[in-house]
Amino acid sequence: MNKLLNTLLAVAVACVTATAFAQAPAPAKGQPQPAAQDAAPKGGATSIEAKVAMCMGCHNIPGYQASFPEVYKVPMIAGQNAKYIASALTAYKNGDRKHPTMRGIAASLSEQDINDVSAYYAALAPAGAAALAEQPRQPDAQVSALLQKAACASCHGANFSKPVDPSYPKIAGQHSDYLYVALKSYKTDGATVGRSNGVMGAITKQFSNAELKALSKYVGSLDGEVKTVPQNRFH
Numbered sequence: 001m002n003k004l005l006n007t008l009l010a011v012a013v014a015c016v017t018a019t020a021f022a023q024a025p026a027p028a029k030g031q032p033q034p035a036a037q038d039a040a041p042k043g044g045a046t047s048i049e050a051k052v053a054m055c056m057g058c059h060n061i062p063g064y065q066a067s068f069p070e071v072y073k074v075p076m077i078a079g080q081n082a083k084y085i086a087s088a089l090t091a092y093k094n095g096d097r098k099h100p101t102m103r104g105i106a107a108s109l110s111e112q113d114i115n116d117v118s119a120y121y122a123a124l125a126p127a128g129a130a131a132l133a134e135q136p137r138q139p140d141a142q143v144s145a146l147l148q149k150a151a152c153a154s155c156h157g158a159n160f161s162k163p164v165d166p167s168y169p170k171i172a173g174q175h176s177d178y179l180y181v182a183l184k185s186y187k188t189d190g191a192t193v194g195r196s197n198g199v200m201g202a203i204t205k206q207f208s209n210a211e212l213k214a215l216s217k218y219v220g221s222l223d224g225e226v227k228t229v230p231q232n233r234f235h
Helices: 002-023 035-039 053-059 082-094 100-107 111-122 141-150 176-186 198-204 209-221
Strands: none
Touching: 053 111, 082 100, 082 111, 141 209, 176 198, 176 209
16 A cells, blocks of 8 residues: 555656646747756657656755655655666666655656766756865764775775775765665565665674764765756746
C-alpha cells in the first residue's frame, strides 16, 4: 500500500508540475533564457522541460522534505556531476536503490531521458559562485578520525566537492539529514529500503548510526557546489 501511495504521489507531482509548465507565461521578447536551459540538450519531440517536470516538484523547491523511509530534505542536485545523477537514476530504475517514488519516476525515463535530465541539473548551478578552498574547515578530533577510517576524501576529493571520478557525487554542503539517510541506506539492502553498493556498504557497516550522523553533520556544514535552484515558473 505504501509503495502504491508513493507511486501515485509521484504521478500527482508530475501532473502538477506539467500543468505549471503549460501555464507559465512565455518570456518577454529579447529576454535571455536561463543558462541551464541553454546548456541542456535538445531532447527532440519531448522537451527538456517535460523531462524534468517530475524532478522540479521536489528538487527545485528549497527545503522540500521527503518522508520515505523517514523525514529528510531531498538532495540538492543543481551543480551535481551529470554522470553521478545518471548513475543514481539508473540505480533507482534497476532496483539497486530502493525508493518507491524514485523507482516509479526513473522507470518512466529512457536512457536518453536520464542523460538529458542529468545534463540539465549539472548545468543548473548558479553562475558566479566563489571558488571553493582546496582544503575544507578542519573537523574536531572525533570526526577527523572517522573521516580517515572511511577514507572519504580518496573518492570525494580533499574538499569533498572534487570527486576523483565524475560518477561519484559532490557531497560538501549537501543537506546533512539527506547524507545521514543515504549513508544508513547503504547498510541495508532490503526489499523496500536500502542501496546495493559493495564499496559504500562495506564502508558504512564499519560505523554506528551515531558516527554516520556525525560525519553527515560535518560534511553538510561545509561550503559546496550543489544547490537548490528555484525556477521562476514556481514563483
